Amino acid sequence: MELWVEPPQWISLPQGRLLWWPDAFQPEADAWFGQLQAEIPWQQHRLTLFGREHDEPRLSCWMGEAAYRYSGKTREPEAWHPLVNEIRQQVQGICEQPFNGVLLNLYRHGRDSMGWHADNEPELGPNPVIASVSLGATRRFLLHHRNGERRQLQLSHGSLLVMAGEMQHHWQHALPRIGAADTARINLTFRYLV
Numbered sequence: 001m002e003l004w005v006e007p008p009q010w011i012s013l014p015q016g017r018l019l020w021w022p023d024a025f026q027p028e029a030d031a032w033f034g035q036l037q038a039e040i041p042w043q044q045h046r047l048t049l050f051g052r053e054h055d056e057p058r059l060s061c062w063m064g065e066a067a068y069r070y071s072g073k074t075r076e077p078e079a080w081h082p083l084v085n086e087i088r089q090q091v092q093g094i095c096e097q098p099f100n101g102v103l104l105n106l107y108r109h110g111r112d113s114m115g116w117h118a119d120n121e122p123e124l125g126p127n128p129v130i131a132s133v134s135l136g137a138t139r140r141f142l143l144h145h146r147n148g149e150r151r152q153l154q155l156s157h158g159s160l161l162v163m164a165g166e167m168q169h170h171w172q173h174a175l176p177r178i179g180a181a182d183t184a185r186i187n188l189t190f191r192y193l194v
């Protein structure tokens with residue numbers, strides 16, 4: 001039995017920092033993935049691109065204690081699912097700070113994705129800490145600074161990535177589509193709405 005687990009490490013970036021912990025949620029990750037895929041009220045939302053409406057290339061669910069306004073739309077929260085609340089407690093313990101909302105994303109296959117953006121909505125406050133839990137298929141996460149610098153990470157099953165510092169002012173992130181993967185990925189990004 002493997003007893004050694006990789007500890008979390010801080011990665012410092014120009015104008016931001018990341019906490020990266022690939023094995024944060026082993027061995028719970030398998031059970032979490034199955035239960036969340038089956039039990040979260042996944043919704044198909046629409047987005048407006050160049051004046052035309054499209055389905056977002058993923059399913060999602062906003063959960064927590066307050067409505068969340070982003071991309072010009074207001075999302076009313078779903079009540080805490082008991083497992084999501086349990087994951088929240090664990091993430092709060094690691095990050096030593098509270099989270100009162102979470103955006104859950106379900107990428108059904110490799111053609112689902114998330115475009116370039118920063119998590120910089122006013123209700124997140126000036127320097128938000130965003131804690132991202134990944135379950136299921138490993139997907140590439142891209143970071144792009146306004147000065148042109150780039151970074152990437154492979155967000156694997158059971159991993160935790162925390163974005164902190166001034167990052168959301170200077171960096172954008174994205175989860176690009178990939179051709180081959182046909183397995184699903186679930187991502188939970190915990191946030192604190194002020």
Ligand SMILES: O=C(O)CCC(=O)C(=O)O
Nearest residue numbers: 103105114119175187189
């Ligand atoms: O799926 C991911 O890892 C990224 C999700 C994300 O950036 C977001 O929900 O704001």
Ligand SMILES: [Fe+2]
Nearest residue numbers: 117118119173
């Ligand atoms: Fe984001």
